[in-house]
Amino acid sequence: MDLRIEGVGKRYGSTAALDHVDLHIGSGELVALLGPSGSGKTTLLRVIAGLLPADAGRVLFGDTDATRLSLRERNVGFVFQQYALFRHMTVAENIAFGLRSRPRSRRPDRATIRRRVDELLALIQLPEHGDRYPEQLSGGQKQRVALARALAIDPTVLLLDEPFGALDAKVRVELRRWLRRLHDQTGQTTVFVTHDQDEALELADRVVVLRDGRIEQVGTPREIYDAPASAYVFDFIGRASVLEGTVAGGRFSPPGQPGDFDATGVADGPARLYLRPHDAAIGAPGEGLDATVSAVHTRAERIVVELAVAGQPGAFEADLVATPGIIVPSSGAAVGLRPLRYRVFST
Numbered sequence: 001m002d003l004r005i006e007g008v009g010k011r012y013g014s015t016a017a018l019d020h021v022d023l024h025i026g027s028g029e030l031v032a033l034l035g036p037s038g039s040g041k042t043t044l045l046r047v048i049a050g051l052l053p054a055d056a057g058r059v060l061f062g063d064t065d066a067t068r069l070s071l072r073e074r075n076v077g078f079v080f081q082q083y084a085l086f087r088h089m090t091v092a093e094n095i096a097f098g099l100r101s102r103p104r105s106r107r108p109d110r111a112t113i114r115r116r117v118d119e120l121l122a123l124i125q126l127p128e129h130g131d132r133y134p135e136q137l138s139g140g141q142k143q144r145v146a147l148a149r150a151l152a153i154d155p156t157v158l159l160l161d162e163p164f165g166a167l168d169a170k171v172r173v174e175l176r177r178w179l180r181r182l183h184d185q186t187g188q189t190t191v192f193v194t195h196d197q198d199e200a201l202e203l204a205d206r207v208v209v210l211r212d213g214r215i216e217q218v219g220t221p222r223e224i225y226d227a228p229a230s231a232y233v234f235d236f237i238g239r240a241s242v243l244e245g246t247v248a249g250g251r252f253s254p255p256g257q258p259g260d261f262d263a264t265g266v267a268d269g270p271a272r273l274y275l276r277p278h279d280a281a282i283g284a285p286g287e288g289l290d291a292t293v294s295a296v297h298t299r300a301e302r303i304v305v306e307l308a309v310a311g312q313p314g315a316f317e318a319d320l321v322a323t324p325g326i327i328v329p330s331s332g333a334a335v336g337l338r339p340l341r342y343r344v345f346s347t
């Protein structure tokens with residue numbers, strides 16, 4: 001089932017939680033809605049689910065206009081951040097709930113429901129846990145049961161609102177890899193909300209970056225990381241080092257420094273050059289921009305060199321890969337800094 005969101009808007013008083021959002025989600029895709037707190041992720045997910053009416057625009061499920069249909073009519077599977085399992089029901093009863101509560105005419109018989117529950121218990125790798133109660137499960141196991149419960153109804157789409165938000169970091173990573181494998185098995189069209197860029201980049205086929213209720217960029221994780229469409233996306237995804245300067249005739253120059261950099265297509269005027277810390281090379285003084293090493297931080301697999309670049313207001317970080325025999329500049333040393341891969345945006 002593919003999904004189309006066309007010109008969707010949602011206001012709360014004077015706040016535009018969603019502002020003219022257009023998005024197509026292909027059948028079988030796993031899509032992440034990513035953005036900082038308040039960017040509209042949850043509002044968009046709830047509008048897709050039918051939990052919240054849109055003020056403007058349409059939501060299409062395949063060829064069906066679902067804008068005015070309820071959650072139940074849309075037949076979506078929804079998983080909340082906090083495991084919303086029924087505490088007085090066993091795991092198997094929780095999973096069966098959506099099927100058992102269907103009107104009699106559409107309710108499968110007992111044996112079919114039992115078979116479906118067994119299949120789902122196997123799928124979430126908890127085959128022996130059907131008779132347990134939620135309080136007898138770990139946080140990660142509860143979220144897997146919540147997912148099985150959402151899948152039990154053969155949903156048109158699976159919608160997950162920060163599904164791993166309440167879990168500790170290690171379990172989060174395990175579960176997201178598990179979810180990716182599960183998705184590869186089921187091919188279920190899935191939309192999930194996260195504010196964790198690692199989670200979005202690792203898990204999703206495509207990432208939708210939201211900002212103040214608008215879509216800032218949609219792309220594959222690689223596109224979002226390697227070719228951010230704006231300074232906002234560059235800053236939000238991964239680490240960024242920045243040089244201030246000006247663009248004239250498609251070239252970027254930092255003030256008072258030799259050399260200029262490609263800024264094709266960027267309007268003349270004040271601008272910033274953004275790069276990933278590992279996309280800068282440090283050489284001898286005169287080989288690139290004049291800079292002084294202000295600190296060196298050694299991490300497990302990389303060395304972070306903090307630089308004061310002449311004429312620049314802020315600190316600049318360049319990463320070196322910690323390979324054997326690497327020459328690390330010492331604090332106070334004068335060096336030449338060369339941006340290798342970068343993007344320039346107007347300010």
Ligand SMILES: Nc1ncnc2c1ncn2[C@@H]1O[C@H](COP(=O)(O)OP(=O)(O)OP(=O)(O)O)[C@@H](O)[C@H]1O
Nearest residue numbers: 012015017035036037038039040041042043044195
């Ligand atoms: N019920 C509400 N009443 C008033 N304003 C709301 C309501 N729900 C959301 N908002 C506002 O709408 C905007 C978008 O909120 P939303 O919850 O969709 O953001 P989010 O990206 O999911 O944030 P978070 O990561 O913090 O959950 C915010 O400015 C928020 O304050």
